[in-house]
Amino acid sequence: MKACARSVASVLGVIAISSVCFLGYAQGSRAPKKIAFTEDGYPYIRGEYLVKVRSSAALERLLDNQQESLGSVSRKAPVLDAGETGQWYKVQISDDYKLREAILSARESADVVYAEPNYVYYSQVSREKNLPTPPSRGGKGGPDYNAAPALPVPPVADPDIAKMYGLSKIGAQQAWQVTGGSAKVLVADIDTGIDYNHEDIINNLWRNPAEVAGDGIDNDGNGYIDDVVGWDFRDKDARPFDDNSHGTHTAGTIAATGGNGIGISGVAQQASIMSLRFLGGSEGSGSLEDAVKAIEYATNNGAQIMSNSWGGGGYSQTMFDAISRANDKGILFIAAAGNSGSDNDKKAQYPANYKLPNVLTIAATDSADKLASFSCFGVTTVHMAAPGVKILSTVPGSKYSSLSGTSMATPHVTGAAVLLKSVYPNMKARELKAALMESVEALPSLSGKVSTGGRLNISKALAVAKMQHGEPSSGN
Ligand SMILES: [Ca+2]
Ligand SMILES: [Ca+2]
Numbered sequence: 001m002k003a004c005a006r007s008v009a010s011v012l013g014v015i016a017i018s019s020v021c022f023l024g025y026a027q028g029s030r031a032p033k034k035i036a037f038t039e040d041g042y043p044y045i046r047g048e049y050l051v052k053v054r055s056s057a058a059l060e061r062l063l064d065n066q067q068e069s070l071g072s073v074s075r076k077a078p079v080l081d082a083g084e085t086g087q088w089y090k091v092q093i094s095d096d097y098k099l100r101e102a103i104l105s106a107r108e109s110a111d112v113v114y115a116e117p118n119y120v121y122y123s124q125v126s127r128e129k130n131l132p133t134p135p136s137r138g139g140k141g142g143p144d145y146n147a148a149p150a151l152p153v154p155p156v157a158d159p160d161i162a163k164m165y166g167l168s169k170i171g172a173q174q175a176w177q178v179t180g181g182s183a184k185v186l187v188a189d190i191d192t193g194i195d196y197n198h199e200d201i202i203n204n205l206w207r208n209p210a211e212v213a214g215d216g217i218d219n220d221g222n223g224y225i226d227d228v229v230g231w232d233f234r235d236k237d238a239r240p241f242d243d244n245s246h247g248t249h250t251a252g253t254i255a256a257t258g259g260n261g262i263g264i265s266g267v268a269q270q271a272s273i274m275s276l277r278f279l280g281g282s283e284g285s286g287s288l289e290d291a292v293k294a295i296e297y298a299t300n301n302g303a304q305i306m307s308n309s310w311g312g313g314g315y316s317q318t319m320f321d322a323i324s325r326a327n328d329k330g331i332l333f334i335a336a337a338g339n340s341g342s343d344n345d346k347k348a349q350y351p352a353n354y355k356l357p358n359v360l361t362i363a364a365t366d367s368a369d370k371l372a373s374f375s376c377f378g379v380t381t382v383h384m385a386a387p388g389v390k391i392l393s394t395v396p397g398s399k400y401s402s403l404s405g406t407s408m409a410t411p412h413v414t415g416a417a418v419l420l421k422s423v424y425p426n427m428k429a430r431e432l433k434a435a436l437m438e439s440v441e442a443l444p445s446l447s448g449k450v451s452t453g454g455r456l457n458i459s460k461a462l463a464v465a466k467m468q469h470g471e472p473s474s475g476n
């Protein structure tokens with residue numbers, strides 16, 4: 001009993017002196033809900049935390065100690081999965097009301113690098129309108145490449161392109177005089193999955209060259225079985241199909257097939273899109289654990305650009321480390337600023353606010369070049385804007401629909417980065433980011449709102465890159 005009392009006192013001591021965010025609870029409901037909020041308003045999964053330890057033995061020691069000192073703390077699953085940035089684990093406890101104590105006591109341990117809530121993230125689409133209902137999960141083992149319409153030669157205009165004001169705003173048509181993109185540029189769409197049988201996307205999907213579909217074997221030894229187009233981290237399988245529409249929409253803006261006489265065109269007409277699903281359901285939500293695994297997968301499997309139209313949870317060291325590792329590999333990480341219409345300089349949004357050289361944060365503008373009413377901004381933390389109001393793109397079932405959000409602005413910049421990378425394959429994250437930021441079109445509505453005071457112009461970005469890196473190389 002004495003040992004127990006000392007333990008509790010020491011935990012309370014930490015509570016008194018620590019400046020870290022504490023966990024609180026949504027008021028007014030006693031019913032067990034899966035999601036709760038920290039005191040500073042960030043959503044997390046009840047009863048779960050992530051911890052990075054110096055060894056697996058250290059984890060066992062920690063959990064044994066917690067069980068002893070915090071009586072009702074139990075571990076449903078001691079070690080569910082190990083991340084790849086080192087030894088981080090997800091811990092589940094039965095009583096969420098003990099989660100704060102569990103995290104704080106973990107942080108006290110010399111064995112622990114950090115401990116944090118398993119935050120929740122959401123797709124950054126405007127909720128003014130319901131998303132179109134996707135069809136039931138299509139296909140068995142992945143995309144049906146045999147059903148893909150062949151790209152006609154010479155290129156045939158995409159019929160709905162006139163409805164895409166975003167492409168005109170950012171100078172896409174002029175940029176296409178230089179390059180339409182390249183299948184050599186691998187871009188990760190970290191989202192709700194993609195309808196990988198969509199008529200206007202199927203030709204621009206990544207195909208894992210070293211993986212054989214449907215044989216139940218991890219042919220390339222990357223830890224994922226039959227991952228031919230990406231991975232579904234939410235449902236833990238090889239079929240990252242879109243159950244929400246959001247991810248198919250962002251994928252189409254990045255690189256719906258241009259010049260095939262069908263539907264629309266992405267900002268890049270050609271690219272290799274990797275579908276990494278960690279968000280899902282009607283809200284398009286997902287966990288920190290799965291987000292980080294998706295980022296790690298993209299980093300480890302050759303992605304050069306990551307498109308991230310989501311946000312929600314608070315500062316996470318696990319995620320910071322994962323994005324930092326992508327930075328070390330020269331991978332650009334493009335993030336939506338958020339849809340709460342607030343100032344990110346005052347209330348941080350993540351991943352948008354991570355201070356890393358490869359993070360490029362995007363606000364949304366409309367067809368009149370005004371900052372969208374829902375768009376977050378931040379003169380130091382948000383870098384630039386792109387069209388994000390009433391954006392026409394692809395949705396599941398080989399359909400097309402308009403959506404609004406910083407979610408829609410972000411993939412415009414991703415597509416632009418694909419175009420740069422396709423003719424300047426040696427440009428690293430830092431250089432891509434600089435070229436995109438230096439070439440923005442300054443707009444009065446963005447002055448004092450984003451650090452560049454401007455909106456994406458890919459045609460100008462290619463011109464800036466040409467001054468810095470010489471003549472563009474052939475895209476293919
Ligand atoms: Ca594999
Ligand atoms: Ca296989």
Ligand SMILES: [Ca+2]
Nearest residue numbers: 158257262264
């Ligand atoms: Ca098309």
